[in-house]
Amino acid sequence: MNAPTQTSHLMPELHLRDVPDSLIEGLKARFGGNCSTAMAVRTQHGRDESSFDAPPPSAVVFAESTQDVADAVKLASEHSVPVIPFGVGSSLEGHLLAVQGGISIDVSRMNKVLSVNADDLTVTVQPGVTRKQLNDEIKSTGLFFPIDPGADASIGGMTATRASGTNAVRYGTMRENVLALEVVTASGDVIRTGTRAKKSSAGYDLTRLMVGSEGTLGVVTEVTLRIYPLPEAVSAAICSFPSIEAAVRTTIETIQLGVPIARVELIDVNTVRMVNAYAKLNLREEPMLLMEFHGSPAGVKEQAETVQELASGHGGNAFEWASTPEERTRLWTARHNAYFAAVQSRPGCRVISTDTCVPISRLADCLLDSVAEADASGIPYFLVGHVGDGNFHFGYLLDPNIPEERVKAEELNHSLVSRALALEGTCTGEHGVGLHKMDFLVTEAGVGAIDMMRTIKRALDPKNIMNPGKIFAL
Template structure:
């Protein structure tokens, strides 16, 4: 989407800021610094300022903000940590940015049932710190220290998805504030249900366009008895990807398996002060019993050796694993840092495993014909990979080239019966590709749902599709 063609963001209605301050006091902020923080993103999209920022501290705060906005025709955009990459939280119509970060309580932990109830503003690292002494953990790890509410709204996944699934599987039920200011619950703590329409899955991944999540019931998992992590460099990208595919054919239940291409390994070494061999590299993590982990390791070692893999470099201590995965999680910043003054432009696609090696190698070959610095990182255990561009923000020609490369990457994925986004979501940047993937009729069904649940179009307008 070309934001330069959007109309100017309208100001708040006369007197509306006063109504917000009367209800929320200091929790309503209109300073330019606060508004800029909530109108910027980590992506290449330009900053768009909301008219005001409201910091909600309770479900009632959310209800009251929604009611005020509905009564005065003001757009409302939920905001968590601001770590999304497709412009999800940009207030395209101005209005109110509703910051949920102060709603960060753990309401309940149900040890015997392996679940917990939390508010949406808690971040995933804080949740796992709270759970540390319970023997349980929350496995969904998108890399960024995102809020759980934002992760639910964007159907996040990440490095552990290959074993533990995505937010779609992790969320058991939600409390949601509707566009009419009603508070609804979409599910209980039961592990399965056949009670009508699946409202939980409707709101998970809706990107704040259908309702505002104010409480989440999450599935938890027991901490594994043994954890081991390792890196292995390969002679070729094909050899690395083939190792992943063969591992799944052998039924190896890996917890994480990440691919870094040579350009990314070079960038990560420089950024995180590591000394990995500068070659296509797989990063593994194995969970289970000591005997089970040993068996997994030996199987993977044999497969890697047959596909051009080198020596395994192990990270068995907690601090070594933490350092290794921190380096992986900072790949975005490492990729940008290879070029002075650059900003990040990133895309992701997901394809069936049988087409993964073909898609990645063809993509890398195409990227090598460009002068723009690029890296590839993949959650290859589920067929998902990302391309990170370090672009000159002042070069329209470079931006046009990256958009063309992105189009080629997405078209290649769709031709392989894949999807235009495995985890970033649609937001602003993938709207045309959503139509290309599913067809206009399917997207019209989404528009029908949007109009039914948000008839005034005030919840995060302009995202996922145009109305």
């Protein structure tokens, strides 16, 4: 497979479209105080967790219903003005940036759990519901939604980016867990895709088309999800290793042996140090696996003993078990705070966060070579990985006043992604393409597949107003 010919790190050239006063006036007439042109509000909606900077949108509409979204999109379509959906702003690859200008539609106020069908193990929510809110509202039913990307992301945003996270090795990703959608199209029409049935052979799979489309084909206004019974028993453990390779080999053997582990997270020694300093913990400062087991008490015990034996064969030691909810929360909070711990470790830094995913058998090759390159570069970094499904993340910590550091970090990113593609992996396991991975997607998918994507985009969005400039260039 050929490597990309450019480093895929520069902000695309801005081609801002005109946002006429008549559109702003129309939005204010329709939405009143729910349409804001205040610079502070626009700035908040014109940035995410990426390292890119772009001008803010010209206005922000706070939608409270599907009809609000449809009316805002219709007004924007009449003026051929871009529309960027906004949830909580936690995306990492520039998805929310108004690179061609336009308006932001904030769906965070559409935050109701619409129905819980416990007997069918499904739930229907509005897009502004966050994953923690959802689980809080359904826990009394004995059910839970397992997709956990770390951030308390909105369900609409998780759908748009095809998110996954720490539980994906056991429960899959948003692709497997979204059953049906309500979507506002580029013309402002409202369509429904899929049903609550577990399977269907009826027509094109429009649900899967929308899941992962990053707001480029429509605005998600309702999501029907699979949910799962809370496991009878849950146990978590951490295990330290003499090297990253030892931790990765343990993971590979666990998966290949068929152990139904629910979570297995790799944290490198840099990240352990950062988390210790940030959270005032005393974790052993070595590469570490953080694991969780779900099932019956006997099943969880068997799984844990099997993994402990495998780990011991690779020098794993200092097993620490966490069987109570409080102990498990402490461990997973430390993992989820890795990003913030890293940022605090270098005050004033910006983070280039990147991820790849490879077949589990190639994980050691890809990860170890990438770690060696990062160590040799001198750029501070953190490394975490949902390694049970071959997915891992680097965060390179840059001084924004030293341009050379950004160049070096993007070279590392380029080398990392090229390595993953050469090993038959993907340029992004869960962050999405956004702005940062556009060139890599061409390499991964091929020109023919990209042309097909463009054909779909042009057919469904002929004015190119739905989050333009993301995933691929038209």
